[in-house]
Amino acid sequence: MSETPEIAAKEPIKVDVEEGKTYFWCTCGQSKRQPFCDGSHQTTSFTPLPWTATKTGPAFFCACKQTAKSPLCDGSHARLAD
Numbered sequence: 001m002s003e004t005p006e007i008a009a010k011e012p013i014k015v016d017v018e019e020g021k022t023y024f025w026c027t028c029g030q031s032k033r034q035p036f037c038d039g040s041h042q043t044t045s046f047t048p049l050p051w052t053a054t055k056t057g058p059a060f061f062c063a064c065k066q067t068a069k070s071p072l073c074d075g076s077h078a079r080l081a082d
């Protein structure tokens, strides 16, 4: 069982979200439907993080899974080693 999330990508993923709609952000990094959960976490101890959009428009979701502002990008990917 892995406790460290996989780095899905070292850049955020832009998604046009809808106000009031809830999205399930992948925390394990194994989803093939990044940045959202596709059920792949079932073999891990991770669970998806629900997030409800407060306004319609683009949102930049963290894909490196290191953000402190989950599910959104906080620039942490820039500090990851190559």
Ligand code: FES
Residues within 6 Å of the ligand: 025, 026, 027, 028, 029, 030, 031, 036, 037, 038, 039, 040, 041, 042, 046, 047, 048, 049
């Ligand atoms: S697939 Fe990663 S949290 Fe569900």
